[in-house]
Amino acid sequence: MLLDTPVRLGVQIQPQHVQYSDIRDAVFRLEEMGVDILFNWDHFFPLYGDPDGEHFESWTMLAAWAEQTERVEFGALVNCNSYRGADLQADMARTIDHISKKGGDTGRFIFGTGSGWFQRDYDEYGYDFGTAGSRLNALATDLDRVVERWGKLNPAPTRKIPVMIGGKGEQKTLRIVARQADIWHSFVTPDELPHKLGVIENWAGTEGRDLSGLVVSNELKDRDESVADALYDAGTRLFTLGFSGPDWDYSLIERWLTWRDGKNA
Template sequence: MNSRPIRIGVQIAPQHVDYSAIRQVAARLEDAGVDIIFNWDHFLPISGDEHGKHFECWTMLAAWAEQTQHVQLGPLVTAVAFRNPDLVADMARTVDHISDGRLILGIGAGAMERDFAEYGYEFGTPGGRVAALAAALPRIEQRFAKLNPPPLRKVPVLIGGGGEQRTLRLVARHADIWHWFSSGAEFARKKQVLAERCAEIGRDSGEIELSAGVNGVPEVTGTPLLEQGVTIFTLEVHGPEFDLSTVRAWVTWRDQLSE
């Protein structure tokens, strides 16, 4: 059995609702006993009306840091192309202090062309975006070391993505947590590739916590992932209703496993 605690994460979709609804569901999730609340780093809705209501990632995280007391929080994931990497480190450090050390820095290369085009960023190629992520990660680490005051602790870096030739090499070198957005046989294969990338640089792959996007019944979806070593299970909730019944089922499953 994995020695890490099992954690339930919930990604709150920051779209198609007023901010008051997002504030309320963040409070409900903390009260329900989830371990982590995430948002996402997009500029436009990713489903439904593409011109619908939508809110920005990092200002929201700062608000959550003040509002909540216990849950960890972070972006799933912030797109490195949207902000200078040194600024990302400074923002993350600041939210870490506001939250008394509860930030998870989820980061990735960015993938939705509409975001880039709408806000005037160059979308480029997948290879170019991953190269930008590769250049950014050391700068973030170096800026963390220079900031005064520094982060309250070593901010966990979560890297999302499963590109086997480049992204998983970055996970092996820089990540504390690896998140993949699907489960099943594909997850198992990419986990094996990650172990190979870690071996190439002499790192123990067991140092990297495994995180997966999930849905459905936890005994059906969660148990096979748990057997593969996954310890962070993240669901999405969408407004306007923000139905938390599935979230509560996963929290109950977590608690039963720890008994």
């Protein structure tokens, strides 16, 4: 079922407790270091530290990254489906995709998305929080609309924009993964992965979809090389790492780039 791609390293720049100039500098340095993908997150307030500290919005930042960068892929880990209409999300993604196209290449945007969970975002910005089930139902419906809108836009996206979906719930989330995802992201342990992949494969049968191209993604934060090796052996090929400022620890990035390069040697 799994696509055996080279190992890639994605770094999630946490858009909190820093000035935007700090984020811009981090983007430049991480691309120069050879990171494969850059992510932010889609929230309106910090998730850690001072809850009222400095924080920046995801999509406008991603448009800036599209212009700033030359090689690296990028996106949100992950977008919240609840905050913007499905067709608007599709149009924003298509536009950022085109902004990121340099020369004769295709765009580099990854549409990472999820159903949302951080209630303060909803309450303070006036969105209906609903339930976990209602938000997942909306995600499933809206993803169909996103893909449909991509087929109508003029100009069309420069490529089939990869869809990345995060989560591990077996009744709804993994069915959405089986239906729409090119990349599945989770925090599950190596021991859990075979079962979860089996669930995805079963749902793919129900949805009538070939998942031979699915890329499995997982998180490295607070994990060591032994866990990363086990995740790799279980099929993971995209590894993400949360990265916080203002005291960016680039030695950590170097460590994981070295591990990545060893796997790809």
